Amino acid sequence: MSTTTPTDRNSMRRVATAGCIGTTIEYYDFFIYGTAAALVFPTVFFPALGNTAGTVASFATFAVAFVARPLGAILFGHYGDIIGRKRTLISTLLLMGAATVAVGLLPTADTIGVAAPIILVILRFMQGLAVGGEWAGANLLTAEYAPAGKRGFYAVFPQLGGALGFALSSATFLVTDLILGNSDGAFLSYGWRIPFIASAILVFVGLWVRGTIDETPVFKAEQTKGRAVQSGSPFAGVLRDQWREVLLAAGLMGVQFALFYMGAAYLTSYGTESAGLERTTILAFGIVAALLTTGFVLLGGKLSDRYGRKRIIVSTYAIAVVWSLLLFPLLDTGSAVAFGIGLTGTLALYGLSYGPVGAFLPELFATRYRYTGAGTGYNLGGIIGGALPPLVAPILAASFGSIAIGGMITFLAVVGILSTLALRETADRSTLHDGSEAPTTAPAGLPSWTTPA
Template sequence: MSTRLPQDGLPARPPADVLAPPKPAAATSRKMRRVALASFMGTVIEFYDFGIYATAAALVFAGAFFPALGEHAGSVVSYATLGVAFVARPLGSIVFGHFGDRLGRKRTLIATMSIMGLSTVVIGLLPTAATIGVVAPIALVVLRIAQGLAAGGEWAGAALFTSEHSPKGRRGFWAMFTNLGGAFANILALGTFLVTGLFMSDATFAAWGWRLPFLISIVLVLVGLYVRLRIEETPAFEAQAKQRRAGEGLPFKEALSHQWKEILLGAGALVMAFSLGYVGIAFLTSYGTGALHLPRTQVLGAGMFGNLLNCLAIVAGGMLTDRFGRRRVLLIANIVGVPWALALFPLLDTGSLGAFWIGISVTFLIAGVGFGVAGSFLSELFHTRYRYTAAGLAYSLAGVLGGAVPPLVAATLISSYGGFVFGLFLAAYCLIGLVCTLALRETRDRELTDSAAAEGETA
């Protein structure tokens, strides 16, 4: 068989991309470590700010901003301001998701970090109700809404930043760094309150010591911006941007048109992780010091230890999904969550300090496995052209249902009907997560750059 030659008589050269040697594994690993660090640092900053608010709401905001309402009503309203940010998160995911899908993940993430950082520092400087009256709680709510908008745009961008850079076979591992940053942020948040509490009296802490964790966040913001500015845009977004047609529909409209079922089911699959995680970080801190009368330092220390286990569970969850699949790991976490939700408050109500440590630790372990799945699972559910919007919206809806509602209703349910009834409430969330996960198909083998990403694929 003869070989056809070009006019110059020389064999045709293969295309440049064939001549180019494949990227060494070491180079890919170095790139992924930088990408993971950028995602991790970003969510550390974003959710450190979120976490210190949750802790302050549990410990001091009722007296500082809502003293006229009394202790119980003030605590309820304080938790309600925590929930305001969760309500704002879906709007943030739509607004910042639009820019993330149109302008890029990197630029949008820089904007969300800046908004979150500024809002948090201003909360640390905000005068209390004793100084400026009703203006103080109003300003607090406004700043909390800004935090919610930023958080709604942050998570999906950070998760996509890692998952869209990752090799398919290790996508679960790399994508979990987004939520790992959130868990580490909770440790930092509780740690700063623990340290300030150790070195000052309760009166001093309530007067001004609670402000220090908010003001310290400016250092983390500057570090996070530096890291994110040094990272490239994701290959999946760049490929999609080149293919985008003029007049293409809005990402939010496209997401609802093509994959509204996946948005709802993806949110439902994760409500267990949010409900257990935010009961642990927000409500149990208050329950341990108030209802159980345990020392504040011990309660904060238990929370830090629980979040350390949360970090380990997130890492394990992400790694296990690469081996066994996203769906199977999430199913197991939801199944285990049902009996634990029923056992949690009978265990806590023994009043034992050891029981409190065990309760908060196991709660965070189960939630952590769910959070370890979230980054890769939601990234793989949606088409690239509206992935930022859809993944962020699903995650934010899970945050509203699972993160805002349980801490808000916990005090009322427990005071009226007892802890076991609230355990039934949490068990129902785990059952919802189980049903929604069963309704979705496995996503582990999907290509994130494939324009034919499975739309409407439910089980």
């Protein structure tokens, strides 16, 4: 049992809360774009393309962020590994907030023509850079503070930001829709802008919360040894020493992104246009499903401390192989209940496999370039599973039927299983290590919450 008690300023409760609130705000900003891409942007920014083409174009701008995310991971990872996790995370939050508010203020295509979608793509790219630098830093901030044997559990708190951000995004759009009396004219004219502009308030809250904690003891210990500076570029170090882990992490993450963004973005569009459900019904289901997902994220993280990261992830992916093939036949019944079950089941599988990742990916990489390595692998997976599936799904459905979408997710789940099996188990690993395969222990004098379970 640990005999070291962190100061109140850096207690695990405070660190976990800061991680959860910070990522919730970042992902709220990121997801309101996805909701708007499904409900609004085809009409507002791509009115001349028609229904199907407008939806594809809208999700293409949505996908731009996933291309930017690995670049954000490299850019902010460099500074996160050199100057620290905390200061870098403040920068990602400021960039995300500025880009999100700017989307809410952007004139439509009817006002400024083709300049509107071009600016939209630029702002979405900025969002991608920000969230690409967010995930690794937020998880490192908690994982590098977490007590031995509980790293999987505490590392889920930044992971909750995805589900909570989606719930908050759906709730904001739902409240806006209800206040406007379900008026399409008012909603498309100005109502959709409210969630984007309101994010400015949340950004200030996030900055205050992140300012209440200190840099992690693991990063401070690494700086003391001088390796963070002496090793040169963190990205060059990752490519030289742990390129295999980066690629396998990307393969592992692809299906998680696919499950989440198919649920959070594509199914929103599918439910309104193909299943014929009301916008308010879809948004309400989104809120409930996202809140339930938080429980599965917590469960996945806690189970990974007991049974190992790999076992929980592989078991969940095996279920996803079957579930993905059943999902769209279920949705195609056109029933609101079936839609709710399909959305909830999809996000539940995402949550159970996502819980262990908050500890698993950071544990894979050497301390001196952990921010860069974990962030790059994670966000390359975002291109595989977050950018391509929502973009390709409408085309697959039109050409081969909706079952082809399920087949795509099943394929990604198989890739995820193989990638996870190829990685080593890390639950026994110290958060201060050099990237070697052997489990390591923290050197004398380092706080005991960095030692292995």
